[in-house]
Structure formats: C-alpha cells, structure tokens
Amino acid sequence: MKQLFNTILTILLTATAFAQADLLQKANELYTKDQIKQSIDVYNQILMTNMESPEVYYNLGNAYYKTKQYTLSILNYERAKLLSPDDEDIAFNLQVVNQHVVDSIQELPGIFIVRWWNSLVNSQTTDTWAFLSMVSFIIFLVMLGFYFFAKTSDVKRITFWAGCFLVLLTISSWTFAAKQKSRLVNHDYAIVMEPSVTIKSSPSEKGTNLFVIHEGLKVRITDKLGDWLEIRMADGNKGWLLAESIERI
Numbered sequence: 001m002k003q004l005f006n007t008i009l010t011i012l013l014t015a016t017a018f019a020q021a022d023l024l025q026k027a028n029e030l031y032t033k034d035q036i037k038q039s040i041d042v043y044n045q046i047l048m049t050n051m052e053s054p055e056v057y058y059n060l061g062n063a064y065y066k067t068k069q070y071t072l073s074i075l076n077y078e079r080a081k082l083l084s085p086d087d088e089d090i091a092f093n094l095q096v097v098n099q100h101v102v103d104s105i106q107e108l109p110g111i112f113i114v115r116w117w118n119s120l121v122n123s124q125t126t127d128t129w130a131f132l133s134m135v136s137f138i139i140f141l142v143m144l145g146f147y148f149f150a151k152t153s154d155v156k157r158i159t160f161w162a163g164c165f166l167v168l169l170t171i172s173s174w175t176f177a178a179k180q181k182s183r184l185v186n187h188d189y190a191i192v193m194e195p196s197v198t199i200k201s202s203p204s205e206k207g208t209n210l211f212v213i214h215e216g217l218k219v220r221i222t223d224k225l226g227d228w229l230e231i232r233m234a235d236g237n238k239g240w241l242l243a244e245s246i247e248r249i
Contacts, residue, residue, distance in 0.1 A: 023049075024056065031059060036066050054084035061093065070100040071215045075191045078218065078249045082184060085122040101216035107234035121176045126184065129177035133170050140166035190231070190246040192217045197246075199239035203228030210239045219246065 023046045030039035043060040057080035064073035077094040084090060124132075140163055147159040196214050200207030203225040213219070213233070222238065223230035229246070232238040 024051075028059065031063060036063050039063050040067070052079075052083065054080045054087060054090065057083070058087075058090055058093075061097075065093070065097055070097055071191065071193060073097045074101070074216050074218070075193075075247055075249065078189070078191065082249055084125065085180075086124065098216070102214035103217045105217065105234045121179050124176070124180075126177050126180040129173045129180060133173035133177060136166045136169040136173065140170060187248040188221050190219055190221055190229075190248045191215075192219065192245060193247050194245045197241050199231070199237075199241055200228075201239060203230070203240045207240060211237065218249075221246075221248070 023042055027039045027042035027046065030036075030042060040060065040063045043056055043063065046056055047060075057076045061073045061076035061080060064070070064076060074094065074097050077090055077097060080090045081087065081094060143159045143163040143166060147156055147163060150156045150159060192213055192215050194215055196212055198212050199210045201210055202208070217233070219231040219233055221229050222232050224243075225240075227243050228240050229243050230238060230240050231246070
C-alpha cells in the first residue's frame with residue numbers, strides 16, 4: 001500500500017511539473033507574440049500553482065512594464081531579486097522601472113562593514129550557501145581523517161589549518177543560508193501599492209500626519225498592530241500605515 005501511494009504521488013508530481021512547464025512555455029510564447037495582457041494572466045496562473053521562480057517573476061515584471069503598470073512591475077522584479085539576488089538583468093530592469101517612482105529617497109550610507117556584510121550575504125541564494133556549507137563540512141571530515149592518520153608533522157600542520165578554514169567556511173555559509181532563508185520567509189519588505197499614502201505617527205486614523213509617500217516605493221516593515229504596520233524607509237524616516245496600502249515582496 002505504501003509503495004502504491006508513493007507511485008501515485010510521483011505520478012501526480014510529475015504531471016504537475018509538466019503542466020507548469022507547459023504554462024510557462026505558453027506564457028513566454030504569448031509575450032514574444034506581443035500578447036502581453038494574455039501572458040500576464042498565464043504568468044499569474046503559474047504563480048497560483050505555487051511555482052515560484054526568478055524567471056516567472058522577472059517575465060511578469062517585464063510584462064507589467066510593457067503595459068505601463070510600473071508598481072506591479074517593481075513588485076515582481078523585487079520578488080525575482082529576492083530569489084536571485086545576484087542576477088544583473090533583474091537589477092538593471094529594477095533600476096530602470098524605479099525611475100517612474102515619484103518619491104526619490106536617498107538611502108542612508110550606513111557603516112561600511114555592515115554594507116559589505118549584507119552584500120556578501122546577498123551575493124548567493126539560500127540553496128547555494130547551504131550547498132557550500134555541506135560540501136565544506138564533508139571536506140573537513142576528509143581533512144580530519146588525514147590529520148589523525150598522517151605520519152609527518154608537515155601533513156598534520158597543513159590538514160590542521162585547512163580544517164580550521166573549512167570549519168569557518170561551514171559555519172559562515174550556513175549562517176548566510178539561514179539569513180537568506182529568513183528574508184524569504186519573513187517578507188520584511190513591501191511595495192506601496194496605492195497612488196499616495198499618508199504616514200501616521202501612531203497606528204490610528206487620529207494619529208498625526210507625518211508625510212506622504214507614493215506608489216512603487218519600497219519600504220521595510222518593522223512592526224504590526226492590528227490592521228496597521230510600522231514601516232521604515234531607506235532614509236530612516238518611519239511611521240504607520242494601513243496594511244492594505246502595501247504588498248509584501
């Protein structure tokens with residue numbers, strides 16, 4: 001019975017994969033034929049099947065850009081970037097479409113070491129860092145074996161320092177993978193979806209009006225209270241808005 005269940009599950013998963021691949025091919029063909037609105041419908045249909053990939057989000061971002069739906073284009077480019085942070089095409093297109101955002105926010109420079117650290121973490125995907133961590137740990141075990149069975153002091157010294165390096169690499173890459181995974185799961189960043197939003201000093205309509213932001217702006221979510229979210233912008237300004245005003249990346 002267990003074997004039969006596994007066989008049926010495998011068949012269903014295979015059929016689903018083929019169906020998703022057919023949908024992606026159909027969407028791409030519609031896009032190349034300049035049937036942009038139809039391709040948008042198919043790309044969204046793919047996402048409804050939980051088939052998330054940088055390619056789907058990137059192509060959907062391109063399609064929305066062609067129909068001048070710039071905010072939705074930004075949202076999908078950002079989602080593609082989240083899954084593939086080092087993709088140059090995604091970064092370039094995102095830079096282009098951000099020129100249509102009304103608000104020009106100057107990002108705080110921050111501490112160099114923090115910016116360098118974040119850049120290093122974001123240089124690879126979660127899977128890449130996890131794979132590197134696993135491989136380096138396996139090599140460490142091999143080096144450990146060489147160390148215990150080595151007959152000369154030179155070999156012991158080389159394998160010792162190599163082992164130390166591999167332990168550091170294993171821990172670092174695993175930490176980077178966990179940090180990237182946290183970004184994917186927590187969805188701390190969002191895009192403003194409404195034409196304009198008044199930021200409040202407190203989570204209430206009676207709160208003091210602080211400033212106004214516009215659609216397409218990327219913000220970071222720092223707190224939540226009921227239907228209200230506290231957001232922080234790249235320049236350090238923060239305040240409260242209704243959750244329905246933004247869409248999480």
